[in-house]
Amino acid sequence: MKINKILLTTDFSDYSLYPLNYAIDLTKKYSASLTLIHVIEPIIAPVDYSWESYGVGYNINDIEKKATKFAKQEFKTILKEKIPSELKVNYEICYGKPFNEIIDFAKKGKFDLIVLSTHGTSGLSEIIFGTTASKVVKKSPVPVLTVRHPDHSFKMP
Numbered sequence: 378m379k380i381n382k383i384l385l386t387t388d389f390s391d392y393s394l395y396p397l398n399y400a401i402d403l404t405k406k407y408s409a410s411l412t413l414i415h416v417i418e419p420i421i422a423p424v425d426y427s428w429e430s431y432g433v434g435y436n437i438n439d440i441e442k443k444a445t446k447f448a449k450q451e452f453k454t455i456l457k458e459k460i461p462s463e464l465k466v467n468y469e470i471c472y473g474k475p476f477n478e479i480i481d482f483a484k485k486g487k488f489d490l491i492v493l494s495t496h497g498t499s500g501l502s503e504i505i506f507g508t509t510a511s512k513v514v515k516k517s518p519v520p521v522l523t524v525r526h527p528d529h530s531f532k533m534p
Contacts (some may be wrong), residue, residue: 380407385416386475386493386513389451393494397459400492403522404464409489413455413468414482415448416475417441421429429500447469474510483519495523 385400387393404411420437451499452468460466471478482510495510 378489380409380489381410382486382488382490383407383411384414384479384486384488384491385411386416386479386509386518387455387490388475389448392526394455394459395526396492396494397455399522399524401461401464403490403492404466405461411464411466412486412488413452413466414479415452415469416466416471416473416478417444417448418470418474438458441472458503475509476516479509479513480516480518483517488519491517491519493521493523495525 380403380483383400383404385397385468386453402413403409406495421442448470452470456466458470469482471482479491479493482488491513493510493513
């Protein structure tokens with residue numbers, strides 16, 4: 378099997394960046410291309426804007442613009458500080474539910490492998506709804522390599 382295109386997911390946490398070295402090694406080994414993806418979830422705002430009269434207003438577009446600006450800066454830092462200069466690495470910022478966007482992007486881009494971290498299940502919401510990693514593993518049309526950070530121990534629910 379030939380791996381030509383690798384997709385690494387990140388939320389910019391230390392846990393999500395831990396698999397980066399695995400992705401870099403695989404990229405070198407297979408002379409593949411590497412793309413990093415970050416998904417910004419849409420903000421669900423209440424219909425009642427009465428908070429503005431209390432001086433606690435917010436602008437959803439501004440928040441999303443700031444999130445996008447932050448993501449671009451994080452990618453630039455990663456490319457400069459963590460990626461070997463001989464590798465050409467791309468990045469993508471998507472908007473939506475993370476597991477959906479990751480899977481759709483992998484399909485459309487014809488990626489051969491998705492690499493992502495797993496934090497392990499913790500908390501009631503993750504038990505009920507599942508994690509992004511578990512949803513990607515279950516629904517992905519391509520192989521998925523999950524990597525657990527060594528500092529995170531698994532706890533039985």
